[in-house]
Amino acid sequence: MRTSNRPKIKETKKRFPFTLLLSGIGLILIGFLMWLALDNSNKQAVNSTPDLGLPFPNIQRVSLDEAKRAFDSQSAIFVDVRDSNSYAQQHIKGAINIPLGVFESHLDELPKDRWIILYCT
DSSP states (O other): OOOOOHHHHHHHHHHHHHHHHHHHHHHHHHHHHHHHHHHHHHHHHHHOOOOOSOSSTTSOOOOHHHHHHHHHTTSEEEEEOSOHHHHHHOOOTTOEEOOGGGTGGGGGGSOSSSEEEEEOO
8 A cells, every 4th residue: 555745745835835934024023133233233332432531521532633634624623722821832733722711702703614623732
């Protein structure tokens, strides 16, 4: 007597589309979760400044190279916030002096269309 494997083949064929569909949904879910995780980590990296123990940690810091490029392209100005005696002794060429104690009262003197880079040393 012969045994037929056809019922097993039909059963496998019936399960195949369901397994494929379930695998596809799983891959889509994994992809979405990875995208969500990467999107959130990018937002945190952009919005956070590392806490280096510096005062005013929420103020954006700028590298010397980045500041020089902005100044050279005239898209930024340097503002020396030290007292006038320190400024007179030495300062960045082209920088203006507005001592920190009176800085807020001189905000209207600063250009609105340029990056303002403050320094004190």
